[in-house]
Amino acid sequence: MLIRVPRASEVRSREITDEELYLRRREFLRQSAAGAGALAGGLLLPGLGGAVEGAPAAGEAPGAVFPLSPFSTDEETTRYEHATTYNNFYEFGTDKEDPSRNAHRMRTRPWAVEVAGEVRRPGTLDLEDLLAPHAVEERIYRLRCVEAWSMVIPWLGIPLKDVLERLEPTPHARYVAFRTLHDPKQMPGQRRPILRWPYREGLRLDEAMHPLTLLATGMYGRDLPNQNGAPLRLVVPWKYGFKSIKSIVRIELTRRRPDTSWNISAPREYGFYSNVNPEVSHPRWSQRRERRIGDFFKRPTLMFNGYAEEVGSLYAGMDLARNY
Numbered sequence: 526m527l528i529r530v531p532r533a534s535e536v537r538s539r540e541i542t543d544e545e546l547y548l549r550r551r552e553f554l555r556q557s558a559a560g561a562g563a564l565a566g567g568l569l570l571p572g573l574g575g576a577v578e579g580a581p582a583a584g585e586a587p588g589a590v591f592p593l594s595p596f597s598t599d600e601e602t603t604r605y606e607h608a609t610t611y612n613n614f615y616e617f618g619t620d621k622e623d624p625s626r627n628a629h630r631m632r633t634r635p636w637a638v639e640v641a642g643e644v645r646r647p648g649t650l651d652l653e654d655l656l657a658p659h660a661v662e663e664r665i666y667r668l669r670c671v672e673a674w675s676m677v678i679p680w681l682g683i684p685l686k687d688v689l690e691r692l693e694p695t696p697h698a699r700y701v702a703f704r705t706l707h708d709p710k711q712m713p714g715q716r717r718p719i720l721r722w723p724y725r726e727g728l729r730l731d732e733a734m735h736p737l738t739l740l741a742t743g744m745y746g747r748d749l750p751n752q753n754g755a756p757l758r759l760v761v762p763w764k765y766g767f768k769s770i771k772s773i774v775r776i777e778l779t780r781r782r783p784d785t786s787w788n789i790s791a792p793r794e795y796g797f798y799s800n801v802n803p804e805v806s807h808p809r810w811s812q813r814r815e816r817r818i819g820d821f822f823k824r825p826t827l828m829f830n831g832y833a834e835e836v837g838s839l840y841a842g843m844d845l846a847r848n849y
């Protein structure tokens with residue numbers, strides 16, 4: 526389908542050996558996972574200090590090692606403590622620290638995923654059966670929130686494409702709709718009508734089948750923490766963070782464009798596409814710049830979050846100010 530022209534950064538990477546690339550990557554992860562000693566260069570956000578339960582300790586090698594995808598960025602990864610205590614997961618509260626405080630209540634095993642709609646193999650699968658035949662890889666991606674902050678996270682996961690192909694979409698499938706678990710007992714935020722629950726998101730089928738689109742099961746070499754969307758979340762690195770739906774229990778292939786929770790709650794602010802775009806402001810703020818969590822100064826936001834060469838062709842001929 527897509528013919529990729531390698532980016533300068535990737536060509537550079539290929540000139541060094543796999544072994545060197547591997548060692549360098551481990552070093553990035555070690556830096557980001559290290560404790561207070563690693564703080565010197567970065568600004569500590571209020572409320573983000575201190576040890577985090579389950580975080581890799583200083584000097585400790587991260588968990589399991591998986592092949593590093595060439596789609597990865599070589600930017601320094603966000604500190605684990607920041608990535609796991611500064612979260613959006615409204616099912617557990619709307620403050621950034623709420624998910625890390627409350628999400629431990631969610632039971633993530635056993636976990637069933639319903640596959641429905643325009644597929645030849647519908648049904649309910651245990652998470653392990655959904656994922657087992659596929660190879661897990663590591664991908665270091667930028668993720669930019671619509672609120673103008675960003676992180677760099679080493680995800681573990683499987684290309685969504687691989688999973689969808691095995692489920693065999695019918696020729697009628699044009700979109701993919703996702704839903705998060707709906708259980709107000711485990712997710713106290715769902716007792717209030719902040720969003721349309723369960724949280725729902727959607728992609729056009731070609732976006733879902735794009736090789737960058739990842740179904741993540743882990744990060745920083747270990748399982749996903751609950752606050753980051755355990756046991757299964759989407760990661761769509763060229764779109765605003767809210768498209769990357771957490772704790773998925775349902776995947777439906779549809780003929781029509783599905784409703785999404787943010788689009789239902791504020792259609793003028795959050796469109797279906799929600800591609801990162803510095804040229805198109807959110808109605809209440811500019812999207813030109815962003816603050817990388819851990820940095821002091823803001824940096825310019827890049828078209829498609831820096832993935833324009835990979836995904837730009839998906840939107841050829843579309844007016845991205847109208848289709849925001």
Ligand SMILES: Nc1nc2c(c(=O)[nH]1)N[C@H]1C(S)=C(S)[C@@H](COP(=O)(O)O)O[C@H]1N2
Nearest residue numbers: 612613614615670705724766767769770771
């Ligand atoms: N189910 C669900 N998924 C969600 C959200 C949410 O509130 N509920 N928030 C989204 C938003 S706005 C962002 S920016 C990312 C944040 O992912 P992170 O906490 O792992 O950085 O998750 C997205 N996925």
Ligand SMILES: [Mo]
Nearest residue numbers: 670671766767
């Ligand atoms: Mo977000």
